[in-house]
Amino acid sequence: MKIKKIKEIKSTGAFDSFNWIGNDLKRYNLIYGWNGSGKTTISRIFNFLERKAIHIPDLTSIELAIQTDAGIIKQSDIVTHALNVRVFNEDYIKENLLFEKS
Secondary structure, three states: OOEEEEEEEEOOOOOOEEEOOOOOOOOOOOOOOOOOOOHHHHHHHHHHHHHOOOOOHHHOOOEEEEEEOOEEEEHHHOOOOOOOOOOOOHHHHHHHOOOOOO
């Protein structure tokens, strides 16, 4: 199963109401943009898929719909989906790399 796009994001600071208008995602994707444009929020959504949990307290009320080639994944489906997702973002660096201690 592959992610095609994030159809919508609601109820977050960065996105009040987001609807995808771009091309479908590819196997590898680089997300970039201005500070405050929502890059971290998007990477955290993908990280929810990786962890199979919405683990960030500020985002527990998020509403989302992720279009895959097999259908739609909503926030209630995060724990049961069958996607293989890996995320390398600021949260990953803080949790796994010990630059400050070395």
